[in-house]
Structure formats: structure tokens, C-alpha cells
Amino acid sequence: MAMAVQKLFPNAKVTIGPWIDNGFYYDFDMEPLTDKDLKKIKKEMDRIIRRNLPLVREEVSREEAQKRIEALNEPYKLEILNSIKEEPITIYHIGEEWWDLCAGPHVESTGKINRKAVELESVAGAYWRGNENNQMLQRIYGTAWENEDQLKAYIHFKEEAKRRDHRRLGQDLDLFSIQDDAHIFCLEDQIRDEIRGVLDLTEQILGQFGFRGYEINLSTRPEKSVGNDDIWEKATIALKEALDDKGWEYKVDEGGGAFYGPKIDLKIEDALGRKWQCSTVQVDFNLPERFDITYVDSNTEKKRPIMIHRAVLGSLERFFGVLIEHYAGDFPLWLAPTQARILPVTDNELQYCKEVASEMKSRGFRVEVCHGERLPKLIRNAETQKVPLMAVVGPKEVQGRTLTIRSRHNEEIGTMSVDEFIGRLQLAVANKSSL
Numbered sequence: 027m028a029m030a031v032q033k034l035f036p037n038a039k040v041t042i043g044p045w046i047d048n049g050f051y052y053d054f055d056m057e058p059l060t061d062k063d064l065k066k067i068k069k070e071m072d073r074i075i076r077r078n079l080p081l082v083r084e085e086v087s088r089e090e091a092q093k094r095i096e097a098l099n100e101p102y103k104l105e106i107l108n109s110i111k112e113e114p115i116t117i118y119h120i121g122e123e124w125w126d127l128c129a130g131p132h133v134e135s136t137g138k139i140n141r142k143a144v145e146l147e148s149v150a151g152a153y154w155r156g157n158e159n160n161q162m163l164q165r166i167y168g169t170a171w172e173n174e175d176q177l178k179a180y181i182h183f184k185e186e187a188k189r190r191d192h193r194r195l196g197q198d199l200d201l202f203s204i205q206d207d208a209h210i211f212c213l214e215d216q217i218r219d220e221i222r223g224v225l226d227l228t229e230q231i232l233g234q235f236g237f238r239g240y241e242i243n244l245s246t247r248p249e250k251s252v253g254n255d256d257i258w259e260k261a262t263i264a265l266k267e268a269l270d271d272k273g274w275e276y277k278v279d280e281g282g283g284a285f286y287g288p289k290i291d292l293k294i295e296d297a298l299g300r301k302w303q304c305s306t307v308q309v310d311f312n313l314p315e316r317f318d319i320t321y322v323d324s325n326t327e328k329k330r331p332i333m334i335h336r337a338v339l340g341s342l343e344r345f346f347g348v349l350i351e352h353y354a355g356d357f358p359l360w361l362a363p364t365q366a367r368i369l370p371v372t373d374n375e376l377q378y379c380k381e382v383a384s385e386m387k388s389r390g391f392r393v394e395v396c397h398g399e400r401l402p403k404l405i406r407n408a409e410t411q412k413v414p415l416m417a418v419v420g421p422k423e424v425q426g427r428t429l430t431i432r433s434r435h436n437e438e439i440g441t442m443s444v445d446e447f448i449g450r451l452q453l454a455v456a457n458k459s460s461l
Contacts, residue, residue, distance in 0.1 A: 027168060028052050029124040030070035041102040041154060041163060048180060049169035059149045059164050068146050078137030079121035083130055085114040103127060143171040206342055210334040217264035217332055222271050224307045224336045231338050232294060235349060239295035242274055245282035252286055253311035261309045262288045286312035296352040304340040359414045360455045366393045367413045369404045371420040373397060378424045382444055389448055409434050415461060
């Protein structure tokens with residue numbers, strides 16, 4: 027494949043090309059590739075296979091290998107050569123036209139490869155040596171098998187995995203949402219106000235869930251970073267001023283910031299006084315540069331904006347875990363997964379219970395009807411499962427079109443009409459209080 031790429035794109039520089047599970051890849055320093063380019067490369071690979079060129083192993087000294095690589099002007103290969111400790115250096119030739127550093131072994135000739143069982147799958151970006159400070163390369167993924175049937179089976183497997191991908195299905199079926207991040211673009215002199223707005227939002231949302239105490243860290247510029255001294259100083263001062271505006275105490279973590287900008291981390295305190303890292307707000311100097319994002323200022327000149335990344339809850343899975351432990355599963359009425367459970371004394375009251383549940387669901391409440399057990403067992407189950415409210419329905423309640431309400435803490439609240447119960451529920455949920 028690398029031979030085909032360099033034949034079609036003479037300026038492409040080769041790097042590494044290892045085998046991986048179910049295939050291989052090769053990285054090139056070159057212009058971005060398209061799917062159309064992959065088809066051209068595959069066509070050239072077919073020509074090379076049909077020519078049945080011999081693959082010949084050669085052992086040379088380190089000096090000779092360096093001389094040949096320098097003659098080809100292949101800087102990445104030179105870096106790879108310098109990392110090889112063993113000698114002699116092994117080279118594999120494809121005919122007399124192309125060669126590469128490789129330990130081998132390989133087939134005797136290109137004709138031994140079944141060209142109908144080879145496929146180029148995709149192209150992606152990859153940093154040299156996996157370091158984002160290095161050059162972005164073009165990575166071509168491919169796969170090769172002994173025969174066409176094996177290739178077809180592999181392609182079918184990939185298509186089936188794609189069809190079943192929970193990320194696609196979850197979105198298509200509206201099963202879940204997992205995004206808590208947001209990105210704000212602003213001017214340098216707007217950083218303070220935007221950060222303060224994020225802190226206000228964070229305080230409001232965390233307060234809704236019952237979290238009041240925070241441990242706050244302001245992390246400053248690390249040893250290795252992007253951006254100049256001036257912008258780092260301005261951003262760090264803006265973060266400090268935003269925290270001071272809130273009147274919050276905080277610790278300064280010198281050098282603890284990300285390479286792309288300073289940040290504020292909030293740890294929330296649960297009912298046991300434990301601290302959990304959740305919220306974060308970060309200034310990012312890197313991405314606007316990397317994506318070449320600009321705006322036109324009042325002088326019609328292009329300028330680079332500042333990006334602020336914020337996550338109010340952080341990892342949603344972690345936040346849910348903290349929330350469950352904070353309340354010990356005993357969620358307040360507004361937050362409980364099931365807010366009320368309607369319990370008939372006998373199945374004779376079941377139809378009325380279903381009518382009440384339907385009316386409450388239409389008003390936006392999370393309710394369910396449970397039956398099939400004796401009433402004491404139904405009540406115990408609701409208490410064990412920490413359902414905030416139970417509405418008990420017997421013959422009297424059916425006759426009077428009422429409900430007898432009790433809380434999960436074995437507190438009798440009283441008998442009331444369905445409309446009164448719904449009204450009190452609406453008020454309690456709106457005020458985030460109990461009934």
C-alpha cells in the first residue's frame with residue numbers, strides 16, 4: 027500500500043505501517059485524503075499485485091541505511107532508524123522500485139497476495155508518535171485475507187456491528203443523552219464575565235440538587251503549554267476575579283492547569299462530607315488556533331477568539347452515583363423516579379386507580395399502579411423502594427372519588443380529592459418541597 031501511495035503521491039512521506047487486529051494501517055505525511063483517493067490507491071495496489079514483484083530481504087549497516095534514507099529525504103524513517111538498537115538493519119525491497127525498513131518476514135512476491143481479498147477501509151488523522159504537539163498525519167486503514175469469503179465475512183461483521191452500535195441506536199431511538207459539555211467563544215476582555223456566568227449557572231444547578239458546599243481549585247499554567255505569557259496572565263487573572271466576585275474561597279494549584287489554558291475545578295460535598303470532582307470550567311487557547319477560528323473586530327481585522335469549555339455536572343454517570351449516595355436513594359419528591367404509587371386494597375378498586383394514574387400522568391407526574399399483593403405488602407414494597415408518596419384506594423375512596431395519602435416514612439397525610447392531591451403535588455414539585 028505504501029508503494030502505491032508514493033507512486034500516486036510522490037511528495038508523501040512514509041512513517042510506520044504495523045499490522046493490527048483484522049488488518050493494518052500506514053501513516054503518511056501528506057495532503058488530506060478522500061474516499062476517492064482510497065479507490066485510486068486500491069487500484070494501484072492491484073496493479074502491483076498482478077506484476078508479481080519479488081519481495082527481497084537485505085541486511086545493511088546502520089550507516090548504509092542512514093545514507094539511503096537521507097537520499098530519499100524521508101525524515102520519519104530516519105527517526106525510526108535512530109530508535110532501532112539492533113544491527114544489522116533489515117530492509118525489504120518490492121522489486122527494484124521501492125523499499126522500506128522492516129523486520130519481516132513477508133510472502134515471496136506480491137503475486138502471492140489475493141487482491142480480491144484486500145480492502146482499504148478508511149482514512150483518519152493521527153499525530154506522529156501519538157503526540158498532539160507533532161505533525162498530523164494521514165492514516166490509511168486496510169484489511170487483507172486469504173480469500174474473498176473471509177473478506178466478505180469480515181465486511182458483514184463490520185456492517186452488523188455498525189448496525190447494532192448503541193451510540194447510533196441510542197440517538198435514533200432517543201434512548202439517552204450523554205452530553206454535558208458546552209463551549210463558549212468570547213473576546214479576551216469578556217473572559218471574566220463569561221466565567222462568572224458559568225459559575226452562577228453551576229451554583230444554581232448544583233443547588234437544585236441539594237449541594238451547597240464546594241471545594242474549589244484554580245489551576246495555573248503548567249511547564250509545557252501553548253499560548254503566550256500575556257494571554258495566560260490575562261486569563262488567570264480573569265478566573266481569579268470571577269471567583270472573587272462570587273465571594274468563594276479557593277486554592278491555587280500552581281502549574282496544575284491543562285496545557286491549553288487555566289481552569290477552575292469544583293468538588294461538591296455530599297451528605298457524609300465527602301468531596302467529589304464534578305464541575306469544571308476551562309479556558310482553551312489551543313482549539314481556536316487548531317481549527318483556525320476567527321472573528322472580525324470593529325476595525326474589520328480578523329482576530330482569534332478565546333474558547334471557554336464548561337461542564338456543570340461533569341461525567342453524568344459519576345454525578346448520578348454521587349446523587350444516589352448523597353440522598354441514600356431517598357430522593358426528594360421532585361427528583362424521585364416514581365413520585366407516587368397508587369395502591370388498591372383489592373382488585374375491585376383497580377379500574378379507579380388506573381383512571382387516577384392516567385389523569386396524573388397527563389399532568390406530567392411519574393406515577394404507577396401496583397396490585398396483586400395484600401395491602402401491607404404493597405405498602406412495604408413502596409417504602410423499601412423509597413417511593414415518596416402512596417395513595418391508598420379502598421371502597422370508600424372509590425365511592426367518594428378520593429385518595430388516602432401517606433408518605434414513605436409511614437406518615438398519614440390524609441384523605442383528599444384527586445384534584446386537591448394533584449394541586450398539592452404541583453406546588454410541592456415547583457417549590458422542591460415535601461407534600
